[in-house]
Amino acid sequence: ETGVTQTPRHLVMGMTNKKSLKCEQHLGHNAMYWYKQSAKKPLELMFVYSLEERVENNSVPSRFSPECPNSSHLFLHLHTLQPEDSALYLCASSPGQGSYGYTFGSGTRLTVV
Amino acid sequence: GENVEQHPSTLSVQEGDSAVIKCTYSDSASNYFPWYKQELGKRPQLIIDIRSNVGEKKDQRIAVTLNKTAKHFSLHITETQPEDSAVYFCAASLGQAGTALIFGKGTTLSVSS
Numbered sequence A: 001e002t003g004v005t006q007t008p009r010h011l012v013m014g015m016t017n018k019k020s021l022k023c024e025q026h027l028g029h030n031a032m033y034w035y036k037q038s039a040k041k042p043l044e045l046m047f048v049y050s051l052e053e054r055v056e057n058n059s060v061p062s063r064f065s066p067e068c069p070n071s072s073h074l075f076l077h078l079h080t081l082q083p084e085d086s087a088l089y090l091c092a093s094s095p096g097q098g099s100y101g102y103t104f105g106s107g108t109r110l111t112v113v
Numbered sequence B: 001g002e003n004v005e006q007h008p009s010t011l012s013v014q015e016g017d018s019a020v021i022k023c024t025y026s027d028s029a030s031n032y033f034p035w036y037k038q039e040l041g042k043r044p045q046l047i048i049d050i051r052s053n054v055g056e057k058k059d060q061r062i063a064v065t066l067n068k069t070a071k072h073f074s075l076h077i078t079e080t081q082p083e084d085s086a087v088y089f090c091a092a093s094l095g096q097a098g099t100a101l102i103f104g105k106g107t108t109l110s111v112s113s
Helices: none
Strands: A004-007 A010-013 A018-025 A030-037 A044-050 A052-055 A064-070 A073-079 A087-094 A108-112 B004-007 B010-014 B019-025 B030-037 B045-051 B056-059 B060-067 B072-077 B087-094 B101-103 B107-113
Touching: A004 A087, A010 A018, A018 A030, A018 A087, A030 A073, A044 A064, A044 A073, A044 B101, B004 B101, B010 B019, B019 B087, B019 B107, B030 B060, B030 B101, B045 B056, B045 B060, B072 B087
Parallel strands: A010 A108, B010 B107
Antiparallel strands: A004 A018, A018 A073, A030 A044, A030 A087, A044 A052, A064 A073, A087 A108, B004 B019, B019 B072, B030 B045, B030 B087, B056 B060, B060 B072, B087 B101, B087 B107
């Protein structure tokens, strides 16, 4: 157990469904992130939540909606997704405040049908 | 925005040879440069990192060099072994005060025995 837990591990959803991905960290970190990993592409930063900032990648469609109720939990709400949204969604956490050591979760493999 | 270029995309070496992966970054304010290793079906794991006030860092068979003037950094793996086969990602911090990382596209390293 690395301290960052993502659920579910696999998700298949239709384009009209609404689902949520969950990430939880037990490391006492102050920053959490969502990344999208597609084949042949770099890890794409989607959202950042930390004590210092909230960053949103402007290229992320509004059908992805993050929620960070506290420093230990991060959600990614999904609605009306497209087949091209199929990817591995990775959550990470870091201490924040100038310390970058990322710990990644195992990811959620999302398939949109 | 911030961009990280990584080369080559694939690299095949014989066991015992050295492997070098190179990255360039665009944001001169970046001050932290980690390297991650991702084995098939697993999460990315930090293998080595370097901060902008250091030119080189070594940890057993792996080393990272940084040229801030040229805005490029490299990963060197010596005496490669089959278990080094994986995808390697470089990353650069987003700005100087932020906590987020921007990743390169990855290099698939194959070490044959």
